Amino acid sequence: MDELHHIVNDVIVRFAGDGGEGVITTGEFFGLALARSGLDIFKVTSLPAEIKGGPAMIQVRVGEEPPKSQGSFLDILVCFNNEVYHLNKADLKPNGVLIYDPDCEIDETNADATKIEIPLTEIAKKEAGGALSKNMVALGAIGGLLDIEAELFEPLVHARWGKKGEKVIGNNLAALRLGRDFAQNLKHLVPFRIQRHPHKGAQVIQLGGNDAIALGSIASGLSVFAGYPITPASTILEKLAVMLPSFGGKVMQVEDEIAALGCVLGASYAGYKAATSTSGPGVSLMVEEIGLASMAEIPCVIFDAQRGGPSTGLPTKEEQSDLNLAIYGGHGDSPRIVLAPANVRDCFDLTIEAFNLSEMCQMPTLFLTDFYLAQAAATTPEPDLSSYEIINRLRPTAEDLKDYKRFKLTESGVSPMAKPYDDATFYIATGLEHNEIGNPDISPAAHRKMSDKRHQKLQTAIDYAEKKGTFARQYGDPEADIAVITWGSTEGAMQEAIDLAARQDLSVAQLHLLLLNPLPDQTIFEFIKNRKRIIVAELNYTGQLAQRLRAALNIQVESFTKCTGQPFTPYELLKQIMFYHGWDTGQSEPVLSQIARVQKQRQAPVPAPGHEGQDAAMAGAVAVSRI
Amino acid sequence: MPFMPPKEYKTEAKPIWCPGCGDFAVLAALYQAFSALDIDPTKTVIVSGIGCSSRLPVFVKSYGFHTVHGRTLPVATGIKLANPELTVLAMGGDGDAFAIGGGHIPHAARRNVDITYIVMDNFIYGLTKGQTSPTTGSQEGTGHGFKLTPTNPHGQWEEPLNPLAMLLTYGASFVARGYSAKPKPLAEVYQAAIRHKGFSFVQVLSPCVVFNKTYDELDAAIIPLEGKHDTSDFRAAMDLAWDTQTEHLGIFYQKERPTLTDRMAAIGTKSNPEQRAGDLSKLIAKYR
Known part of the structure; x- marks a missing residue:
């Protein structure tokens, strides 16, 4: 009873299969079940470009604390077929668990x-009505191997x-x-179990990035949404098409992205909050109208x-390569707000701040989410x-209306915007x-x-951002060189890389910018004071933010970029931090x-299932296995 | 609203058009129609694109949105979508409508968005000084206003578009033609178009006196329909539209069917009654 047991409280599981094998559903159910059992999860999917077929994967990271990213290497890899095995095998930790057909x-x-x-496949075909059930065999199996209660999965099937x-x-x-039964006899092979821990305090929800944008838009008072389908933004349009009418709003799929922003500008001109969603190719088409919104001072969120x-x-x-387009896209000088969620x-x-800033400054706001966030949950x-504070555009007073000037010159640059009809x-x-x-x-x-x-109106955005203090975040050692x-x-x-580096006594300070235009220059100048090296890490080829900082603020920064179509992993960023600290490979490789x-993340005496005094909800959750 | 005579719809801004331009008459007829229909300037929006004719909103007392080239219809659609109580008119020239903006017309028509789209057709690009437009007549004799232009100096062999046949094919629920030199019937067509519930399209022959003076040619070609035509007869309307040597004037086709506003209202009532009160917290709780 007092033996030490190997419990992980941060585990990364990837399910890999073909698009048509239902592998995404396996991962979704796994994540949902564990989230409902009180853990925090972070989930990313990679879909093939094909509609059906082609390799797909879903990666679920489960933790007691909210995972900060998708992680680096896999603790468990579940492979549905040989092709995906070879595509994913290198990502499994050397001492990880490989579950395979x-x-x-x-x-x-x-x-x-x-x-x-x-x-x-065999179990599904022989005993569960056909190969289509393969994904649920896999889910049952992993449940059996990790001692996750069947009751958590069954409601999801219904x-x-x-x-x-x-x-x-x-x-x-x-x-x-059947998957569970088969795995029961093999569970002794898995050297760890997942620590479970009921959430404290606030009720927890599981949200996708695009769901969050849709809900945030509704919270902001969105009235009209027009869009054109494009990966990976389409689900924003789809979700709002379902949800917004219930809140009195209107959603329309239009003939192209130009029409989408055109509709949005019309609706906003008419006095209603309006937005559109797209991806880079769509923004490229919209740039002329972004200039129009800037010139005619019409709030809108893209x-x-x-x-x-x-x-x-x-x-x-x-x-992350649309930053230049978002900040500079279009002819002439056309100020706009650019935000990026992390x-x-x-x-x-x-999203709520995107509407707030757009309404407050009466200019377009571009909101740079990305593929990773669009499909993550x-x-x-x-x-x-x-x-939440919801801000609406400045309307004319009775006094203003006596001699109404829509583009009246004011100290802030913001002038009252009349609403047709009202x-x-x-x-x-x-x-x-x-x-x-x-x-x-x-x-x-x-x-x-x-x-x-x-351009004066940009200062309004800076002032608001500084007052709120939520548009830039710092992490790590504030004193780091x-x-x-x-x-x-x-x-x-x-x-995560900074946390890992700190364990090696390597200190790093991080400034994360959510407001990218206008730049919060005072915050940036303050942050870079007395640093020996300043590195801008981003996912594009040319270092777009680094260039922006050099050009706009005349500061010297180094650029660290990755342009492979994949996100950064904490591991590769740690490696880079070691390099900046002058570690040679002899020093860094062993670490x-x-x-x-796979780490021993916690060793603790854990009561056996059914132990007297144990929380019933935890029974089985922290079942033990010897290391 | 107190009665406003036509001249009260004039703004202080002076039209930039050349003396003799058809657009003056188009504007005057619009003042007449607005006055006759008791149009409230504070509840009306005129949307335009880019070109000589697209300057029109500045000269009318009403809300207006002078947009970018070719995007009149999406912007007008957005305005009507946001506030169906507004009277919305879209305006532009043949280049703005049929060249750069051509891709939006079928969708506005099939959606039956309740706006009035007035295209001032002069068969030429005026503002940019005389280049070929999608409706410039061809050297083979089709259409009106054939000429060799600075951009087509060796010949104009492209078939001119047939705006009315195009709009009929797209499913526009009101299709009509007017002529700037006949302002009284033009004002009447406007009134009918604005009153029409749905997408109404009016082609106005509105000659350019500088780059493509077509008054004589048009005067010889026009024949008013004057009640001799059944406006519910789609095939007859199409035959009239394809009578390309004659410019029939009046309403070609009119048929009421549900508008974008009707469809949106129906979606609103179909939406989940639990959430119709706008309870976002309940919606978010579904993500638990």
Whole structure:
């Protein structure tokens, strides 16, 4: 009873199969079941470009604390067929657990892994109604191997296939049970169990990045949403098409991205909050209208789920390469707000700020999410809606309406925006340079004054960001000589790398920027004071943020980029940190190879299941196995 | 709203058009129609694109949105979608509508968005000084206003578009033609178009006096329909549209069917009644 047992409280499991094998569902159910049992999860999927077939994978990281990223190497790899085995085998930790269908020809790569063969296809075909049930056999098996209660999985089967009839449900439940039964005899081979720990405090939800954007938009008071399908942004449009009408809003799929932003500008001109979602190719098409929104001072939010570019590029891969487009895209000087969320929670919180800033400054806001966040899902505390400030555009007062000037020159640059129908006045919004009334005016004085006005409004954004203090985050050792600057979804991987480095007494300071235009220059200058090296880490080829910082702030930064269509892993960032600290490979390799193995994360006396006084919900959850 | 005579719809801005431009008459007819329909300027939006004719909103007392080249219809659709109570008109020229903006027309028509789209057709690019437009007549004699232009100096052999046949094919629920030199019937067509519930399209022959003066040619070609045509007869409308040597004036086709506004209202009532009150917390709780 007092023996030490090997319990992991941070485990990374990948399910790999063909798109048509239902492998994504296996991972989704696994994540959902563990999230509902009180753990935090972070889930990423990689889909093939093909509609059906082609290698797909879903990776679920489970922890007692919210995982910061997808992680580096796998503790458990589940392979549905030989092709995906070879594609994924190198990512498994040397002493990890490999669960596979007999179709896989296991090679030397995984010589030291715990190898568990489970005839997924055979069981499904023979006893569970056909090969389609393979994914539930796999789920049952992993449940059996890790001692996760069957009761956590079964309701998910009912919820997913409830409408398909008893036969489908029966087959899937049988598959779950058969996989579990088969694995029962092998579970002694798995050297660890997952620590489970009921959530404390706030109710937890499991949210996808695109769900969070849709919900955040509703929370902001979105009225009109128009979009055109494009990977990986389509689900924002789809989710809002279902949800927004319930909140009195309208959603329309239109003929192209140009029409989408056109509709949005029309709706916003009419006085209603409006937004669109797209990916890089769509933003490329929208740039002329982004300039119009900037010129005519029309609030709007454009969600750009970035993917690999240029051109059609890598539609289903990760990249952060639309920063230049977002900040500079278009002709002329056209100020706009650019924001980038780092995680699923930001996709909710920062969406609200995207609308706030757009309304406050009466200019377009580009919101740079990315493929990684678009398809990721994570647990997060249920947001307290009353804690969010919702800001609406400035409307004219009765006094303003007496001699209404839509583009009145003011100290902040922001002038009251009349609403057709409600406000007893009228004005022309135009893409031509104009005077205060809104009539075309291309005189030198008008262009100079109106350019000033449009750019002054950026200060309003800076002031708001500084007052809120939530648009930049710092991590690591504030006194460190080595500093990194990150943006977008790379924040978490960098934080993990910093934690790992700290265990080797290597200190790093991190500044993470959520507001990328206008730049919070004071925050940045303050952060870089007395640093020996400043590195900007980002996922693009040319180092777009590094270039921006050099050009806009005249500061010297180094650029560390990755352009492979994949996110950073904490491991590779740690390696880079070691390099910055002057470690040679002789010094770094032993540490790195140790980190790449399954760790004993906790050794604790754990009561056996059913032990007196044990929380019933925990029974089986921390079942023991000897190391 | 107190009655506004036509001249009260004028703004102080002076039209930039050349003397003799058809667009003056197009504008005057619009003032007439607005006055006749008691149009409330604070509840009306005129959307335009880029070109001589797209300057029109500046000269009318009403809300207006002078957008970018070719994007009139998406912006007008967004306005009507956001607030169906507004009267929305879209305006532009033949280049703005049929060249750069051509891709949006079928979708506005098939959605039957309740706006009035007035295209001032002068068969030429005026603002940019005389280049070929999608409706410039061909050297083979089809269409009107054939000429060799700075961009087609060796010949203009492309078939001119047939705007009315195109709009009929796209499913526009109101299709009509007017002529700037006949302002009274034009104002009447406008009134009918604005009153029509659904997407109404009016082609106005509106000659350019500088780069493609077609008054004589058009005067010889026009024949008013004047009640001799059944506007519910789609095939007859199509035959009239394809009578390309004659410019029939009046309403070619009109048929009411559910509009975008109707469809959106129906979705609103179909939506989940539990959430219709806008309880976001309940929706978020589903992610537990």
